[in-house]
Amino acid sequence: MNTLVARNNKIKSIDGAIFSLKLLKLLDVSRNELIGFDEALGQCESLVEIIADTNKIQFLPSSIGDLSKLESLNLSNNLIERLPSGIGNIKILKKLNLSSNKLTVIPASIGHLSMLEDLNLSNNLITAIDSISLSMLSALVSLDLTRNKLPLFSEVPKSVKLDRLLLVLLSFMIRLLIKLKI
Numbered sequence: 001m002n003t004l005v006a007r008n009n010k011i012k013s014i015d016g017a018i019f020s021l022k023l024l025k026l027l028d029v030s031r032n033e034l035i036g037f038d039e040a041l042g043q044c045e046s047l048v049e050i051i052a053d054t055n056k057i058q059f060l061p062s063s064i065g066d067l068s069k070l071e072s073l074n075l076s077n078n079l080i081e082r083l084p085s086g087i088g089n090i091k092i093l094k095k096l097n098l099s100s101n102k103l104t105v106i107p108a109s110i111g112h113l114s115m116l117e118d119l120n121l122s123n124n125l126i127t128a129i130d131s132i133s134l135s136m137l138s139a140l141v142s143l144d145l146t147r148n149k150l151p152l153f154s155e156v157p158k159s160v161k162l163d164r165l166l167l168v169l170l171s172f173m174i175r176l177l178i179k180l181k182i
Contacts, residue, residue, distance in 0.1 A: 002046070007031050016040035030054055030074075042066030053077050053097070065089030076100050076120070088112035099123050099144070111136035123147040 003026045004018070011032040018024075019040040025048045034055040042063025049072040057078040065086025072095040080101040088109025095118040103124040110119075111133030117140060126148040134143070 002026065004028070014038065019043045022046060025049070027051070035059075037061050037064070039063045045069065048072070050074065060084055060087070062086045068092070071095065073097070083107050083110075085109040091115065094118065094139075096120070106130055106133065108133045110134075113137060115139050118142045120144045121148070125149055 001021055002023050004021070004024060005026070005028040007028055008031045011029060011034060013034065014029065014037065016038040017040075019038065020043060022044075023046050024044050025046050027044070027047060027049070028051040030051050031054045034052065034057050036057055036059045037052075039061045040063070041061055042065070044067065047067050047070050050067075050070065051072075051074045053074050054077040057075060057080055060075075060080065060083060062084045063086070064084060065088070067090055070090050070093055073090075073093060074095075074097040076097045076099040078101050080098065080103060082103065082105065083098075085107050086109070087107065088111065090113065092115050093113050094115055096113070096116060097118075097120040099120045100123040103121065103126055106121065106126060106129065108130055110116075111130070114136070116137050119137070119140060119142070122144040123146070126145065127150065129145070129150065134140075
């Protein structure tokens with residue numbers, strides 16, 4: 001089996017035996033009631049995409065860094081407060097969606113995701129950006145930091161060349177102006 005789709009099932013946990021499926025490439029457990037993943041997740045060596053949005057996930061196992069073929073990780077709309085440093089070990093990750101969680105910091109290991117093209121950290125509680133880590137993301141095309149606790153003019157390193165950054169910042173500024181009723 002290379003695809004497992006178990007959306008909208010009120011699943012609260014996943015039996016670790018599922019992660020012994022060596023050929024599993026897509027895992028979609030979105031819109032359930034998961035609070036986390038077992039450490040055995042790292043055994044799913046063939047996983048290319050994980051879709052686990054709209055759950056109650058609070059933590060990720062450190063073994064997530066062992067998913068060397070993972071290209072897309074969607075964990076939006078969860079309760080994640082921090083990421084394991086091992087997340088930076090997923091060298092070919094291209095898309096990371098962590099929007100609408102409870103993140104307060106971006107781990108420095110994010111800077112090791114050299115193939116990351118799309119990073120969505122919107123609607124979290126992030127108060128500062130590690131500009132050194134961001135500057136290492138040479139493939140980054142899209143960065144969304146809207147709806148966080150960042151200072152108005154947070155520094156985004158000049159070395160980060162983003163096609164859509166201007167649009168994201170413009171969207172943020174428009175929302176701010178609307179809030180201020182200017």
